[in-house]
Amino acid sequence: MRKLTYFVGASLDGFIADKDGNFDFFPVGEDVLAHLVSEYPETLPAHVAPHVGVAPDAEFRHFDTIVMGRATYDPALREGITNPYSHLRTYVVTTSITDSPDPEVTLIAGDPVAKVRALKAESTGKGIWLAGGGRLAGSLMAEIDELVIKTYPILMGTGIPMLSGGFEVTAFTRTGGTVLRHGASVATYRRT
Incomplete structure (x- = not known):
């Protein structure tokens, strides 16, 4: 069974x-x-990766x-x-776009939970990256197996929360973490 990982950047107070x-103010x-x-x-988006040192033959360990x-x-x-992530199989959950602007981008207009369950049930492949946003993450909370949270050392006070919508309290166990030189951190958690 493949894992669904919510990999997201957030402020100290949990806004994405x-x-x-807008999120361009994150340091x-x-x-x-x-x-x-x-x-x-x-x-990293496909158009950015080569400019920050990702080799064309880089190994993608976590997600496909x-x-x-x-x-x-x-x-x-x-x-x-x-298709900003052309190196990954790409799905966009939307009810407002009816025709995909790219043949390699699959639109999910119906129930995202059913689609994610089908992706997780595939017998081969790496993990599935849930890239956001907060409402989608809230609707998929029951399917999230892992969290990778990049926390930036800023407070916002308001904005789009990391998760929104109705879901049950869910316990996670911290499995790792790194504090980076300028104060950002990356922490990983798995569903308990």
Whole structure:
């Protein structure tokens, strides 16, 4: 069974973006990029990866599939990038886009839980990266097996929370973590 991992960046107070969906104020310094390049190169957009040192033949250890919501997909789409993670099998949960702008991007208009369960049940493959956003993560909470949270040393006070919607309290066990040079941290948790 494949794992669903919510891999996300957040403020100290648990917000993944401001109320308008902007997240460019997160202090993604060289230390954060170096960590991503060495540990999670598949989480870097395909058009960015070569510019930060990800080799074309880099080994992707964690994920071969990405599931994201429409708001997470939109910034790339606004820039004319129809498949920002072309090195991964890409799914976008949306009810407002009816035709995929890219033949390699599969739209999920129906129940995302059913689709994620089907992806998890596949007999081969690596993990599934849940890239966001907060509402989608909340709706998939029962399916999340692992959390990887990049925490940036800022407080926002308001914005889009890491999780929203109705779900049950769920226990996770911390399985690892790294504090980076300029104060960001990356912590991993698995469902208890």
